[in-house]
Amino acid sequence: MKYLHTMVRVNDLEKSLDFYCNKLGLIELRRNDYEKGRFTLVFLGADENSEAQVELTYNWESEDYDEGRNFGHLAYSVENIYQLCQKLTDAGITINRPPRDGHMAFIRSPDNISIELLQQGDALAPEEPWMSMANAGKW
């Protein structure tokens, strides 16, 4: 038995790919368009274990997708949580839970999928502007 992917639905494929790939740093591995069913599937992976994927489902009849409480978040470890949070901030992404502890942050996708970022190895030394930054919204 093998974990393959977590599927999430996206309202706007280009906006989601910009978020997950250009901003967060995942890699697009394959994409299939299904003309008959009028949907597109895109599989994304992280560079260190790209076999464990996220599947984006984009229905061509665009919909807004609500969130529920049974799903919590996706989690990734990252090489430098401050550098990534700075890159995300510069790209206009809100850091809902800033990495005040040099260890953990939360952001949300355009469809409100919560994403946990964890510093690889030991936590980084607390550092401004992160250590004084307040939470923003929920995650």
Next chain:
Amino acid sequence: MKYLHTMVRVNDLEKSLDFYCNKLGLIELRRNDYEKGRFTLVFLGADENSEAQVELTYNWESEDYDEGRNFGHLAYSVENIYQLCQKLTDAGITINRPPRDGHMAFIRSPDNISIELLQQGDALAPEEPWMSMANAGKW
């Protein structure tokens, strides 16, 4: 960057561990109780890639968790989809989307997390009772 886990909230930890481990076949890798926050985290993995995990969050003040449409499902490949679906059926789990094609099935967790099961390698030859079995509910 590395995928770590997908977190889901569970209303009843014992019922969820029975579902995910005894029935579905995941392995409990570690468990931490947080007395102060009054919650328990349990990490589960599949035998072939146990580093890609599911994190169960159990809040001791039990809640029912609703579902949303932005999250779709968790997907696992399995050695023999008929054998697993039979084991699940015998254990009282509804096969919402039976593997009529010898390739794909869907079930749901006690908290309505949808789970896709995919046959490893080529699809199995269609076989009764699966090939005549109707869908049950949604997934």
